Each structure stands twice: as structure tokens, then as C-alpha cells.
Amino acid sequence: MDKRACRDAARDWLRHTSAFQNAACPAAPPFLLAIVADPHLMKRILLIKITSLGDMVHTLPLVHDLRRAYPGAKIDWVADASCADIPRWTVGIDRVIAPPLRQFKKNGKKWRDLRGILGAVRELRREPYDVAIDVHGVYKSAIVARLSRTRRRLGYAAEFLGESRAEFAYTELFGPHGDADCRHKMRLVVANALGYEIEPQETCELSIPKPAAPLAADGVPRAMLFHATSAEIKKWPQANWIEVGHALSLRGYRVQLPWGSQQEHEEAKALAAAIPGAEVLPRMSITECAQRVDAAALVVGMDTGFVHLADALGKPTVMIFTATSRPHFGVNRPGQSISVGDNGVRPPVDEVLAAVAQVTGHGAGASQGLPRDCATGDVSA
Template identity: 50%
Template sequence: MKRFLIIKVTSLGDIVEALPVVADIQREFPGAKVDWASDELFADIVRWNGGVDRVLYAPLRRFKKTRSWADLKAIAASIGELRAERYDAVIDIHGVYKSAIIAWLARSKRRFGYLAQDLGERGAAFAYNGRFGPRPKCDAWLGMRISTGEALGYAVDTPPDFNMKIPRDGTALPAPQAPTALIFHATSKDDKKWPVEHWGELCRDLQTRGLRIELPWGSDAERDTANEIAALVPGAVVLPRLTVAQVAQRIEDVALVVGTDTGFVHLAHALLKPTVMIFVATPAVHLGVRAPGRSISVGDGQHVPPVQVAIDAVSAVYPPRTGAASQDAATSAA
């Protein structure tokens, strides 16, 4: 039985979008075992993929901040677990020093990584004895699938299969009593933010479609922004602080997800929800989500997308209601 190791260490959205390589491999090699190496922070995300056999993880991000002995021991223990198996091939689709070190430590005669010009950190090249071809002209997510296929000798010719199942552990919020839009306004960087006034206008439009508005957050600053948006949208609900699993559960329970370039919007796409992603500082064509009639990304990475562009994108994945129902929704939102 073949066993492969995929290395994609961070972050939430990148890992979610990389998960279809598991189904690709198992389609080509029936019965193959696929292990995955990630940062501890994202291990649960990988576990939600039903095709992954072992999730190998270490507190890499945390150790970078703490330099603590406990975290160093945890990293050392993870190396032992990594080396407990011998792999037919190791596929590093991350391409930086930390992922290259994992590839180099793994027990395998075949270790694949990017060409030097495609690496996130060129020094990572030391770890590989096989290289993917030149980066293909496509989005980053399809590119990872193509690179993995090149390494293992198969072509990618199917839609992405994320194979994700979110655990239902009794911690989910009560199911919404009406169709709901989940608004992910927060981002990892300030230059990726969409203006609060734009969110207010978009959310009021969503209300005319019969949608409730919910605003999640993960930090005090994000909660403040959620409250600013809610002040512009009568009836909008600022959610309590949720765990990653609770956010994922809520995504499954809502009718629509709209957000900026952030990991939870990628997760919504992977969970097959109607999804709109708004790009401000990064290009949608390279990093966005897309599935006809279900997921769409807007923004060229150089300009702030107008509200009407986002409204049109919503209409493409969640068409407006018509007739009396639409009028009733508009009246109740007013």
C-alpha cells in the first residue's frame, strides 16, 4: 500500500484550498494512505478531511514567539512521529524553510518541491531531489493540485473535492430561524479591509432579499468593527466570540457567506455554501474562490471594489427573491 506525505503548514485558507490533493491522490492510487504535516494551529482543519490518515503537527508559530522549552519538546516529539513511517513520496506544496525541513526529515527517497523561482524562500531548495514543473498559469489552488499531479505522474481533470465533514460536538449555536448571511469583515491585514460604509450598504441590500445578518469576530478590534457595521444595519446580530469549529458549524447553517480575503471564506467555499469573496489588496484571479453559480470573487487587488460590484456578485450566487416575497422582506428590513 502506498503512503504519501503532503506538507502545507499554514494558513487556514491555504490549507483548505490544498485539501483536494488528497482526493486526487486517492483517485489515482486507490487505497493509498495520505498523511499531512501542518502547524498545530491548523491541525483540526486537516482532520476534517475524511481522506487524511495521520495529521502531523507541531507548535511552529507559537515557538517562534515563545521560544519555550515546552514547545521545543513538542516539536522534537513531532519529529519522532514524522519519522515513524516511510513514504513513497513527500510533496511540499508550501515551499519555505519550515516546510522544507519537514520534507528533509521525513523518511523518503523522493522529496518534491517547487523550482527555485517559485519558492517562498529560495533556500528551501536544499530539501528536494525532485521538482515540480514551472508554476502553471492558473490560480494558486489549482496550481497546487497540478504540481502534486506532476510529481506523482497523473493529470488533474476533475473539480476539487474537499471531502470535509465538520464535527457536530454539541457546541454549535442554535440554528438560525430564518435564512442568514454570515459576514466576514475581518482580515489579517488592514489593507485587505473593505470600508465599513460599504459593508453597511451591502448588508441592507441583503436584508431586502430576506436575509438576516450575522457578524462574527475574533479579536476586540474585530468586535468593534462588527459593532460599527451593525449600527448601520438595523437588526444585524453581532455574534459572541466563537471557536474555529463553531464558526465552521455556523457556516454550514447559514444561507450565504460574504467576506474579504480570509480563511473562513475559503472554508465556506469548501463547504459548498453560496460564497462571495471581496478582494481589496490582493488579486482575486490568483487567490479567489470560484464555482459557477455558487462561489465568486471580485476585486483586482489595486482598487476598492464598489458596493454594486459586490451586490451583483451576490446576485450571481444567491439570486434576489421576486414578487410579493421580495416586497415583504424589504418592508420588514426598513
């Protein structure tokens, strides 16, 4: 039996066994998984993670794993047009397919946006893929997988999906992943399904466009405070942000306050009025905000996409949780990033400032000179 025949036999075994739904089932014969994982036979990979910004960042270590396992393969990423900057900056991605799904829904389903979606479908079907990997797990991502020109479509079992009936699109289901966090879970289930080994550390590689002019040319360190959140329940009290801002100003930081909506703009102005030397940043695109993050000396913020991006870029980062799971979504890289609080647990100001001391190398308990798990590519300084 030649390699291609063995690979087909392996895929047939994986498609019909329940091993990926029941941990007690027998494992695949090693030679079969070895053929499935053969880097010379894997030519084109489709990765599906459509939204949102934070979830895109969580997917970066998986991209590095796939590129390491299949150095000669072409890897395409399907992402909503509103979030497509992250895939475009990701080292190892060959093509980004970006349907304007959010815009279509937000703008009243206009014909222009529909044409954009149809164009993305044509682009999706332009090339056949050896495998489609849906790590999003909702109807729209499942439909993308089903529309792709591949017979092998990987996805989560119904109990792990955001929308359980999305399972219809998959030919193989990911296996159990225990209590792994969101990033390691993706790495683990895909590696097990495709039969390759992963490294212990996570690697994130991004190449962000450089700004037209340096953003911190005066030498004053910037501390960005991402005070805004997508839901009221996730907010941290304004009085706490003011205390943190005061403390950072006393340590020589220039506090910068980004915002996205009119309400957030008003909140940022109120904070700036109470924090010495604080700056309310202008309305920014995703690229402009990412450049600011990359130029910052410190980022403190809620469990939001740009704070996850700061961690991926290797910036000293403190992430605050109040209404989502810190063990599942949090960042924690010794000497670089710390998460505080948890679902239903608002951290006090003292705990946040202690975390700032640790990630910036100041104060008791600070860790200095430790290796960082995430590596950046050609990013602005």
C-alpha cells in the same frame, strides 16, 4: 526488469534530469512514469502544507486527487497545530502531524512548546514514506520534508518558493505550471511529477463535527459578513459593509459578524449598531466558526480563510479582493461562488450586491441548478 526495478529507474531519471526545471527538455518515457504512478507501489504519502487556514483549504482538491490516484495508500499531512483542524476534517487523510510552531514563536519559545515540536518530529519519523510532497515552499516546510524518512522529496524550484533556499531539501522539482490559479497549480504540478491524470473539476471533501444544537433552528437565513482582514491594506470600507448589511437585512437575512481580535470586535460592534437586526458573534474556535459557516445561507467576506472554507463547503459565497490577486486566489464556481475586485481595485457596493444576487439565485443573471465543483462530506446543516 520487474516493476520495482522499473520504478527505481524512473525515480533515478527524474532525480537527474532537468526536465522539471526546463520545459524544453525531453519528457520521461511513458513506461517510467507509469511505474512511478503505480497505485500498488505507493504505500505512504507525506503531504506538507503547514499554514494558513486559506492555504489549507486550497490543498483539499489535491488530497482528493491523491486519494483517487492511490486508493490504498496512507496519506499523512503535516500542519501547524493552530491550523490542524482543516486536515483533521479532510476526508482521505489518515494522520495529522501538528507541531506547535506558531505557538512556539508567539509564546517566547517555551520548553512546553519545544517538547511538542520534538514529539511531532518523532511522530514524523515513525514511519517511512514513498514520497514527501511539499506544496508550502518555505524553510520550515523544507526542513519537515528533509526530516522525513523518505528518499523522494518533491518541491518547487527556487523561483517559485516563498523562501528560495528551501530548495535544498528536494530531490525533485515541480515543473512549469503556467498561469494556473493556486489550487489548480498544486494539482497540476503534483500530478505531473507523480504521473497520474486529474479530473477537470475540483473536489473538496470535509467532515466537520456537528454542533451540539442546531445553529439556525428558527428558519431565518443567516448571512455571515467576514469584514476583518489580516492587514489594513486589504480592508473594505466600513460604510460599504453597512450598505451591504442593510440590503441583506431587507432581503430577510440575519446578518452575523464574526471577529478574532479586540479591534475586530470593536469594528463588528460598530457595524452591528448600523445594520438592523445584526448579531455580533461570540469569540469562537476554528471549529465553532466553521460550524457557523456551514449553517449560513450566505457568506460575504474578504480574501480570508473562512471565506475560502465557505466556498469549499458549497455555500453561496462572495469573496472581495482589494490587495491580493483575484485570478490567482479567487473563487468562482457557477451558481455558487464569485470573486469581485482585485489587487488595487476595490469593488463598489453595487458589484458586491450583484454577485450576491447571482450566488443566491435572485435577480437578473442568476445561475440556478448548476453543478457545484466541490463536494462536502458529513457536514452540519
